[in-house]
Amino acid sequence: MYAVIMAGGGGTRLWPLSRAARPKPFLPLLGETTLLQATVARLAPLIGPEDVHIVTDGRYLPLVREQLPAVPAANLLAEPMGRNTAAAVAYAAAAIDRPDDEVMVVLPADHRIADEAGFRAALAAAAERAANGDLVTLGITPSGPETGYGYVLATGDAVAVRGMPAWRVERFVEKPTVERARELLAGGRASWNAGIFVWRRDALIAGLRRHAPEILEPLLAAPSPEALAALYPGLRATSIDYALLEPASLEGRVAVVPVEVGWSDLGSWAALLEAGVAEGDGTVVSRAEDGAEVLTVGGRDLLVHAAGGRLVAVVGLEGAIVVDTPDALLVVGREAAQDVKRIVDALAARGDRDRL
Amino acid sequence: MYAVIMAGGGGTRLWPLSRAARPKPFLPLLGETTLLQATVARLAPLIGPEDVHIVTDGRYLPLVREQLPAVPAANLLAEPMGRNTAAAVAYAAAAIDRPDDEVMVVLPADHRIADEAGFRAALAAAAERAANGDLVTLGITPSGPETGYGYVLATGDAVAVRGMPAWRVERFVEKPTVERARELLAGGRASWNAGIFVWRRDALIAGLRRHAPEILEPLLAAPSPEALAALYPGLRATSIDYALLEPASLEGRVAVVPVEVGWSDLGSWAALLEAGVAEGDGTVVSRAEDGAEVLTVGGRDLLVHAAGGRLVAVVGLEGAIVVDTPDALLVVGREAAQDVKRIVDALAARGDRDRL
Numbered sequence: 060m061y062a063v064i065m066a067g068g069g070g071t072r073l074w075p076l077s078r079a080a081r082p083k084p085f086l087p088l089l090g091e092t093t094l095l096q097a098t099v100a101r102l103a104p105l106i107g108p109e110d111v112h113i114v115t116d117g118r119y120l121p122l123v124r125e126q127l128p129a130v131p132a133a134n135l136l137a138e139p140m141g142r143n144t145a146a147a148v149a150y151a152a153a154a155i156d157r158p159d160d161e162v163m164v165v166l167p168a169d170h171r172i173a174d175e176a177g178f179r180a181a182l183a184a185a186a187e188r189a190a191n192g193d194l195v196t197l198g199i200t201p202s203g204p205e206t207g208y209g210y211v212l213a214t215g216d217a218v219a220v221r222g223m224p225a226w227r228v229e230r231f232v233e234k235p236t237v238e239r240a241r242e243l244l245a246g247g248r249a250s251w252n253a254g255i256f257v258w259r260r261d262a263l264i265a266g267l268r269r270h271a272p273e274i275l276e277p278l279l280a281a282p283s284p285e286a287l288a289a290l291y292p293g294l295r296a297t298s299i300d301y302a303l304l305e306p307a308s309l310e311g312r313v314a315v316v317p318v319e320v321g322w323s324d325l326g327s328w329a330a331l332l333e334a335g336v337a338e339g340d341g342t343v344v345s346r347a348e349d350g351a352e353v354l355t356v357g358g359r360d361l362l363v364h365a366a367g368g369r370l371v372a373v374v375g376l377e378g379a380i381v382v383d384t385p386d387a388l389l390v391v392g393r394e395a396a397q398d399v400k401r402i403v404d405a406l407a408a409r410g411d412r413d414r415l
Numbered sequence: 416m417y418a419v420i421m422a423g424g425g426g427t428r429l430w431p432l433s434r435a436a437r438p439k440p441f442l443p444l445l446g447e448t449t450l451l452q453a454t455v456a457r458l459a460p461l462i463g464p465e466d467v468h469i470v471t472d473g474r475y476l477p478l479v480r481e482q483l484p485a486v487p488a489a490n491l492l493a494e495p496m497g498r499n500t501a502a503a504v505a506y507a508a509a510a511i512d513r514p515d516d517e518v519m520v521v522l523p524a525d526h527r528i529a530d531e532a533g534f535r536a537a538l539a540a541a542a543e544r545a546a547n548g549d550l551v552t553l554g555i556t557p558s559g560p561e562t563g564y565g566y567v568l569a570t571g572d573a574v575a576v577r578g579m580p581a582w583r584v585e586r587f588v589e590k591p592t593v594e595r596a597r598e599l600l601a602g603g604r605a606s607w608n609a610g611i612f613v614w615r616r617d618a619l620i621a622g623l624r625r626h627a628p629e630i631l632e633p634l635l636a637a638p639s640p641e642a643l644a645a646l647y648p649g650l651r652a653t654s655i656d657y658a659l660l661e662p663a664s665l666e667g668r669v670a671v672v673p674v675e676v677g678w679s680d681l682g683s684w685a686a687l688l689e690a691g692v693a694e695g696d697g698t699v700v701s702r703a704e705d706g707a708e709v710l711t712v713g714g715r716d717l718l719v720h721a722a723g724g725r726l727v728a729v730v731g732l733e734g735a736i737v738v739d740t741p742d743a744l745l746v747v748g749r750e751a752a753q754d755v756k757r758i759v760d761a762l763a764a765r766g767d768r769d770r771l
Contacts, residue, residue, distance in 0.1 A: 075728070356757045358748075370743040370770060372431070372758045375751020376735060383744055387726040388737075390746055392714075395731020401712045402728045414726060 060186055061110040061161060062102050063151040065254075066095055066123060066168035067141045068116055071403045072327045072396070075387035076366060079415050084168035085122045087348065088331055088364075089338065094169040096126050101172060105179045106164065112136060112155055113168075114147045139288040144254065145274050145302035146294045150287075152263050153278040159261040162186045165299070166255045171334050173321025181318040184220040185257035188314050193218070194266060194307050195257040196228070198250025198315040199322045204240035207326065209233055209252040209300055211315050212243065218314050228313040231305045250317050252300060253324070263303075266312065271295075271302040328380040328389075329396035332362040347371075351383065360393060387414050416542055417466040417517060418458050419507040421610075422451055422479065422524035423497045424472055427759045428683045428752070431743035432722060435771050440524035441478045443704065444687055444720075445694065450525040452482050457528060461535045462520065468492060468511055469524075470503045495644040500610065501630050501658035502650045506643075508619050509634040515617040518542045521655070522611045527690050529677025537674040540576040541613035544670050549574070550622060550663050551613040552584070554606025554671040555678045560596035563682065565589055565608040565656060567671050568599065574670050584669040587661045606673050608656060609680070619659075622668065627651075627658040684736040684745075685752035688718040703727075707739065716749060743770050 070083025077083045084095040092100065099111055108129035115123050117137035124132070136154055138147060148165055157163070164182055172178045185195040198211045213226035231252060235243065243249035258266075267275040274297075277290045295302075307313050323334050335344030344362045345353040351365035357375040365371040367383035380396065382389045391399055406414050426439025433439045440451040448456065455467055464485035471479050473493035480488070492510055494503060504521055513519070520538055528534045541551040554567045569582035587608060591599065599605035614622075623631040630653075633646045651658075663669050679690050691700030700718045701709040707721035713731040721727040723739035736752065738745045747755055762770050 075726075354758055354761060356754050357751060367744075369741075370431075371746075372743065372755075373746045374754045374758060375748035376746055377748060379732060379735070379746070381744075381746050385725075387728065388723075388739055388744060390727075390729045390732055390735070390737050392731035392733060395713060398712050398730045399728075402710055402730060405710060 060106055060164065061112065061155075061157055062106045062164045062166065063112045063114060063148070063155070064095070064098055064166055064168045065144060065147050066113050066115040066119065067138070067144075067147060068119065070169065072399050073325075073331070074399055074403045075384045075389050075414065076364065076382055079412075081122065082119075083325070085119065085126060087346075088325060089171060089334060093126055094171075094325070095123070098166065098168050098170070099127055099130065101175045101178065102164075102182075105182060109134075112151060114138060114151050116141050137284075139284075139291040141296075142291060142294045143296040144299040145271055145297045146278075146291070148256075148263070148299045148303075149267050149271065149275045149278050152260060152267065153275070153281075155260075157260060159264075160190075160259055162189050162257060163260055163263065164255075164257050167253075167324075169325060170253065171321070171323040171325050173337065174319075177318065178320045181223065181316050181320065182257060184223040184225065185314075185316045188218060188220045188225055188316070189257045189259055189262070192259060192262045192312075193314045194262060194304065194312055195225075195314045195316060196304065197253060197255040197257070198317045199253045200317055200319040201244055201249065201251050204237050204244055205251070206234055206237050206240055208324075210235060210240070210243050210249045211252050212246075213248040213250070213315050213317075215248070220316065223316060225314055225316045227311060228308040228315050230308050231300060233301075250315060252304075253322060254300070256299070256304070262312075266303050266307050270306045271297075274302065327396040328362065328382065328391055328399065329393045331364075332360065332380055332393055335362055336360075416462055416520065417468065417511075417513055418462045418520045418522065419468045419470060419504070419511070420451070420454055420522055420524045421500060421503050422469050422471040422475065423494070423500075423503060424475065426525065428755050429681075429687070430755055430759045431740045431745050431770065432720060432738055435768075437478065438475075439681070441475065441482060444681060445527060445690060449482055450527075450681070451479070454522065454524050454526070455483055455486065457531045457534065458520075458538075461538060465490075468507060470494060470507050472497050493640075495640075495647040497652075498647060498650045499652040500655040501627055501653045502634075502647070504612075504619070504655045504659075505623055505627065505631045505634050508616060508623065509631070509637075511616075513616060515620075516546075516615055518545050518613060519616050519619065520611070520613050523609075523680075525681060526609065527677070527679040527681050529693065530675075533674065534676045537579065537672050537676065538611075538613060540579040540581065541670075541672045544574060544576045544581055544672070545613045545615055545618070548615060548618045548668075549670045550618060550660065550668055551581075551670045551672060552660065553609060553611040553613070554673045555609045556673055556675040557600055557605065557607050560593050560600055561607070562590055562593050562596055564680075566591060566596070566599050566605045567608050568602075569604040569606070569671050569673075571604070576672065579672060581670055581672045583667060584664040584671050586664050587656060589657075606671060608660075609678060610656070612655070612660070618668075622659050622663050626662045627653075630658065683752040684718065684738065684747055684755065685749045687720075688716065688736055688749055691718055692716075 068082040070077035210232040216227040347365040360378040424438040426433035566588040572583040703721040
């Protein structure tokens with residue numbers, strides 16, 4: 060069993076901490092370690108670092124090496140550029156030299172999972188199911204009719220895995236309207252797609268060959284970095300969900316293991332506030348890096364992340380996030396956390412590369 | 416007619432912009448000029464800079480000289496230390512070489528006055544009254560039962576000044592409870608004491624000789640800086656209101672000219688937000704100094720003052736103030752603006768002189 064961690068970058072909604080030069084997976088957003096380091100540490104009792112492979116944009120290789128000294132250099136796969144997860148997974152399938160029948164766990168580098176033991180137990184159960192050739196996804200038990208996630212809709216057919224509930228998947232539903240999300244929840248068979256997949260390498264390759272051959276085949280035939288650099292820009296940039304899981308589910312080849320493990324995609328500062336409150340003992344969450352300092356007086360529903368080397372004083376503020384860096388400061392109301400993208404868009408529009 | 420501007424410092428509730436090394440009067444908190452510069456400019460059509468005298472703490476002399484090049488150097492009075500306004504006014508009375516019967520206007524360096532022409536008209540009217548020997552104060556028409564100000568309670572006796580209403584003062588009431596403030600307002604004869612006084616020099620000296628001789632006499636006898644430095648620490652630190660106006664009012668020697676001139680003491684960041692909204696065309700007020708920049712998306716009841724040379728992005732925030740400086744950042748809910756003092760106290764307690 061081995062792991063392939065997708066550490067491609069992203070996280071513009073976590074600006075100004077997440078930048079093109081050091082995006083979300085490489086930041087210590089929760090606790091002392093970076094999200095990538097936490098992802099590897101979380102797997103360790105089940106899959107050691109020597110069995111962890113990282114797919115990343117070539118420009119982040121130095122960051123990955125620095126942050127994961129225990130992962131062998133040969134396990135680092137550098138993409139010439141980001142082309143979404145279908146290309147990244149196909150690249151891993153093509154380039155990692157492991158037995159065809161070994162089980163591969165694919166997972167993002169930048170999520171939070173509070174119940175780590177529960178998570179590993181679910182991976183082990185999913186691996187048991189995957190051993191028979193199924194494509195298995197972990198399904199996050201929804202906490203509400205969120206419209207920002209894809210949904211996995213299970214059939215009523217249970218599939219046996221080590222005493223855990225698991226189901227054949229009927230189909231995937233892309234980000235729904237809130238009405239549709241409510242219907243899905245009412246049906247009782249929907250979970251969120253977190254992009255965590257478990258499958259045998261040969262099942263993955265067979266699935267990609269069937270549903271996304273134009274992505275897989277050139278990668279199978281491209282061993283050299285030069286060849287990779289030449290073909291990558293031409294690859295269709297699409298998600299593995301869309302390229303493989305959706306069509307395969309319609310053929311009855313996908314199973315889901317529902318999990319309730321304190322998951323968050325940490326997709327916005329509001330999600331980080333929520334995660335910080337869940338892990339702390341109050342509703343005011345303070346983090347300070349590198350000589351910075353946080354002083355708070357009063358306040359509620361508050362996240363203060365000080366990474367600007369300065370004193371950040373927050374007095375009587377409610378429902379907000381303060382993020383300080385050396386060259387840019389963000390203060391955002393928690394309800395407006397998605398609108399941080401509008402600041403990033405404004406910086407991009409004026410070509411402010413230093414601050415992106 | 417000449418002016419004595421009290422520019423002693425203060426403004427700790429405007430931390431982190433107001434610091435011991437550069438306090439409130441010397442900051443451009445509204446518009447392009449500093450509050451001190453605005454105070455002098457506001458007087459100019461009535462009292463030119465050559466007739467303006469500044470009383471300041473000796474350590475701020477370089478700032479005063481830099482900010483007020485049109486005020487003659489001989490008009491700058493350096494106190495060895497701050498001993499409140501009674502000492503400052505007595506020092507001005509003793510040290511400024513002007514005719515005994517000339518009218519002196521005493522006023523703070525760090526207030527906002529929106530209606531400048533109305534303010535000057537009120538000063539002229541007060542000066543007319545002061546010419547007969549009265550001690551005259553401008554009374555701010557209250558906008559509500561504030562507990563942070565002293566109140567001037569007028570008798571029903573009108574005193575004639577150039578067509579403006581003016582009254583004999585019954586007495587001064589120190590910062591009242593909210594119930595007492597409501598009673599005072601209901602009586603219809605109360606106004607706020609803004610620390611703006613108009614009087615002849617001889618009337619001032621006579622009043623001080625009568626009610627605060629222990630402050631006045633040593634100053635009358637102390638021409639040299641060395642003598643001043645020796646005696647100042649021993650002076651009673653009390654306000655001119657308490658030392659002179661209160662007892663003199665009980666003797667019927669004080670008159671009040673009520674004014675409605677868009678006054679604010681800019682006593683907290685909430686007051687600056689209010690002043691900024693009143694002067695702007697929306698409820699989001701942005702100020703950027705020295706290469707700093709402010710970007711806002713949405714938001715309401717918001718003041719952003721960027722003086723840290725960096726980008727300050729504020730998204731969807733309501734009812735708050737953001738103040739950025741190179742070494743400290745403050746974010747405060749508008750209702751908690753008074754609690755900024757608690758941050759300053761915490762810095763003082765740990766001896767953080769750089770940030771005070």
